[in-house]
Amino acid sequence: MTVLPIEKFVPAVGWLRSYSFQDFPGDLTAGIITAILLVPQAMAYSILAGLPPEVGLYASIVPPILYALFGSSRALAVGPVAVASLMVASALGSLALPGSPDYILAALVLSALIGLFLLIMGIAKLGFLANFLSHPVMSGFTSAAAIVIAFSQLKHLLGLDIPRGARIDEAILYIFGHITDANSITVTVSVISLALLFVLRRYFGPILMRVGFSEAIANTLVKAGPMFVVIFMTFLSARMLWNETAGLVVVGSIPAGLPPLTLPEFDFALWRELAISAALIALVSFVESVAIARVLASKRRQKIDVNQELVGLGVANLGAAFSGGSPVCGGFSRSVVNFSAGANTQLAAIITACLIALSVLFFTPLFYYLPQAVLAAIIIVAVLGLVDFKALKVNWVYSKSDAAAWLVTFAVVMAEGIEMGIIAGVGISLILFLWRSSKPHIAIVGRVGSSEHFRNIKRHQVRTCPHVLAIRVDESLFFANTRYFENYILSAIVDQPEVKHVVFICSAINAIDGSALESLEQLITDLKSAGVTFHLAEVKGPVMDRLQRTHFLEHLKPGEVFLSTHEAFKALDCV
């Protein structure tokens, strides 16, 4: 099938044109199941972000439809997610009171900024910037964020007024000090919800299988567990009127109706203030979403286009900004549910979005008596799966520096908050990266027997001459390693005062950047003033072409460019 030009920008055109109605049953089932999972999650994560529950529902309508059109993954389910919601709360917490109109407006600006960042990165093909985040950093970050999120829900579970912005240690002290003030009905509801969620998760699947459901269907139905708990507890709470009789906090009235058309305020000071937070949320959202999308795509031998993902996520977040939603990205558990419930195309996501739109239109009164403690329990059960100390252990055994990156990121998130944590993580990744890249492998080589082969003097029995130093760098030369090879060569000639010629073997050098060219010229000058001539050997064609555009080869004189190391040795009387 030919690829229409528009398909390059709107991948949906591709799957829509070739849509086969055999795919429809899978898409429909997946759409329904995902919606059942998403409704409680969307409300819960919205509250976690400090926003009213409907904002999370709005974010599950327009943004996923836009992602369905512009994203490249077939099965990624987009909406509010836990870690990004915590980052939203942390970004907006100092600007306005959670839940206040100013806070909601600022959330729209944040969504718009995140969308713009992602879209610009996608158009400029900057997907490689996700490399700023290494796996251990991402794992340490997510684990710590999950613990912070779990603790942040304790106030809902216990019905305690833990002061906003309290650190974990302060929150724990507060709880110990005020445990007698906890609301007993709230605690009861929390305990029942947590117990039900755990029991459903562990035993519901096997029971379903025993009564004859297939493993796939059983596993998918298990994911609807939170919805069962929501329905059951809401029924109980409505029946007993605990909110009126015993002070149980419930979700309350959610405005009915489709998402409003909103316009993120253009207040330059606010945009500027939120820019860094937005960039960090964009980065984390992107890395998470692509990781999930890639896992799912590879299971069916489909491709993910990283830059198209940026465009899809960017447009989705812009959609959130204009439809009263909060920032969105791909969620792990819901994408897996969507995929294993049979989603073949993004039509499943569109069906999910339509079902959520229906529930916002007609079913919001049903959530009036839903206790917030139930949503808190759902959040806790969802995020505890993200805590991954095993990754630390594996890294510790395999690579101490990766384990250190994990630990530092984890510790900084716990001590200094989620934004500083991700900044510290990126910083550490970069430092490890620079450290690693700043030391290319360098070998001093000599002749093997009387052959034309030259090998590392440390590993092979080779012959050398005192007046010739032949050095091979096994990496392209660029600014991160210029200092190292400069130093290496200068040190070598200091240690061997009888050296008169340096032969620089370029067989493994694919490119020389501007910094390295300048370093080489400086090195040549320095060596000249120390009475040493610098020669090149085995320079690759493309490298030579670029050198010839500069004055480098004149500068090299009396140094020469030899075709091979053998010729260099012959010309320098080292036989």
Next chain:
Amino acid sequence: MTVLPIEKFVPAVGWLRSYSFQDFPGDLTAGIITAILLVPQAMAYSILAGLPPEVGLYASIVPPILYALFGSSRALAVGPVAVASLMVASALGSLALPGSPDYILAALVLSALIGLFLLIMGIAKLGFLANFLSHPVMSGFTSAAAIVIAFSQLKHLLGLDIPRGARIDEAILYIFGHITDANSITVTVSVISLALLFVLRRYFGPILMRVGFSEAIANTLVKAGPMFVVIFMTFLSARMLWNETAGLVVVGSIPAGLPPLTLPEFDFALWRELAISAALIALVSFVESVAIARVLASKRRQKIDVNQELVGLGVANLGAAFSGGSPVCGGFSRSVVNFSAGANTQLAAIITACLIALSVLFFTPLFYYLPQAVLAAIIIVAVLGLVDFKALKVNWVYSKSDAAAWLVTFAVVMAEGIEMGIIAGVGISLILFLWRSSKPHIAIVGRVGSSEHFRNIKRHQVRTCPHVLAIRVDESLFFANTRYFENYILSAIVDQPEVKHVVFICSAINAIDGSALESLEQLITDLKSAGVTFHLAEVKGPVMDRLQRTHFLEHLKPGEVFLSTHEAFKALDCV
């Protein structure tokens, strides 16, 4: 000679123990000449930093002596320099009024912070962090800083009150609007000073050589030009009492006496506020100093220890903080003067420091009538040599991305100031770096004829089998390139649905970091679920040892580890 343990920490012990009195005449001459150059420079750069002139002189006494003891360079001359002084002015400008007691105290804190940063980096052996700054970024930064410095001196040259903090375009507009307010005597003094400085620079050397001085001595004496101009103009200004009769601004009284013992205030808020500026100044100072030290050392086949340089510069800056000075680093022109005037050891720097101490004790009254316009002229002549548009041109021809880095850094310094400029420069360097590193060279290989050699299918005529895909990555695997090779392999198997086995040839892989290991495991799982088995071939010993510490090899099953690509092909029935 044996190396005493203390020499590792105090390199001066080395050259002091082995000091030969043959070195003394050179050290003495260099010490005197450098002092003559340094006195006017120290005062001028101090005024540029917004500090009283004596602060620059204090910074030229204790810090260079400390550097002499702890630094590893034999010829580096340490003291206040132009670019760092501009950065100091920019860091402190928003905190206090230049020259006020608060401003001077903040400068001490800044010196202490810079010293601590450098010292900690040195002790932790983080010298490689200087790789954050590529040559084009450093060149664009210095060029723009030099222009900013030159413009900042116009107010002294013209005797105009250009508002503090004005951008270059605002300053130019102000000058055009107020040119009639310029002080005529000040302008006259400036023109004469600039003319003398240029004439001395260009014609003094040839004249000296014609009357019989050697080229080396002539070139060195030329460097004393600024001191001649200072003496001549001060004499003129004192004789005519222009400061009283015509409003010429003069340096005025400088307190006599040795540097005071000062204690940088421990005000946590101030330390925190100055931390980023201090880190940036430390980075720039370090990169500059090491570049100069390395050039000079290599001329005499001496070595520079990058981490020891950090210690030396760190201790020097701490010394500045405790002796009333301003931040210091190695200066290019004065180090070259010191070196070419014959400095053999840091004794020359100690002699310079003693001479400056003498002049602070006894000669400060002589500078009373020194016009500030003369110091401004000295600054302008000194910094204009730093503007290096040629570097832009060379980079443009050789490497567009390096030229872009130069231009962006230059433009951001001009538009947003010196700190944002260096931050932008570091950012661009890192992005270029990541971009470059994120795309390792990958080849799909096939068998050459019926040999046991395997080569890139794009470059050689080779035989392959449809069910086996053999891939060779020509770089170590680590987090910056994991996404690329993952994607590459997943794309390749999507394009070739008949592939059942992937053979991953590790002959060029020296290390696999934690992120890459995790990616490989994920890739193996993904490939399994797509019905493809993943095998390794030609794994190096150290890499294999580390893999065996994990569960990777169990995870790999039924994939195998083959000794060679040939064996892999044989086992997979691809002959």
